[in-house]
Amino acid sequence: MGLYDIIFYLFALVTVSSAVVVVSAKNIIYSAFSLLFTLFGVAGMYVLLGSDFIAIVQLMVYVGGILILLIFGVMLTNKVTNVEIKSGSIQLLPALIGVVVLAVLLIMLMTNTNWHIQPGVIPQTTTKELGKLLLTDYVLVFELLGILLLIALVGAASIARREE
């Protein structure tokens, strides 16, 4: 059990335990802040899997963008002076049973399948190769995603600021 394994178990522990807090905390602000730790843990897993660029993008887009956006949403839709920002839960028991069954099935599937493992060479840095792929093989998808982001930006602004 080398250093790699210890770091993996550390990140897995952080990810899973903070994800449990995300879905079970009564206070929405607590959920949002433990989502921060979940996203950090997932970024650590990307680093362990040898994809440095994806990890940085995860930190910049998820932690720097989406999470801040979610916290803005929480602040704008609750009375901020009210310290206790509660969120109720419904159908806890049936959902718990269903989700545990699903998780056990998924884990059994993942462990019992005989995956064809063939590790390739890990490149030192992936940024250059990713950039080449984006502008050659995936250039159409790249352009479409740019247009999609533009449409999402305009659409979000127009939906959120609709005048009466």
Next chain:
Amino acid sequence: MLQVGLQHFLIVSSILFALGIYGIVTRKNAIMVLMGIELMLNSANINFVAFARYGNFGLHGQIYALFVIILAAAEAAIALAIVLNLYKTFAKINVDEVNNLKE
């Protein structure tokens, strides 16, 4: 079994996926439902990157993980705009109370 391999990453992503579904199904607040969706997208991304690393697919898996992150950003922006609009119209964002499309 303690040696970390592909299956360990897959197990973590399965747990994240199940927790995301649990959040979506049980929470009332619309923003909490969004957080559940983010958890599920992250678990899918772990799978993409893990298979790219252990299946010798080069960097194609990582490219798709990048696309998923971009789509998640667009989805979060649109969904929060809808939630804000909902709050302006009904003054509540619990998904079990909002059951009309207009006032």
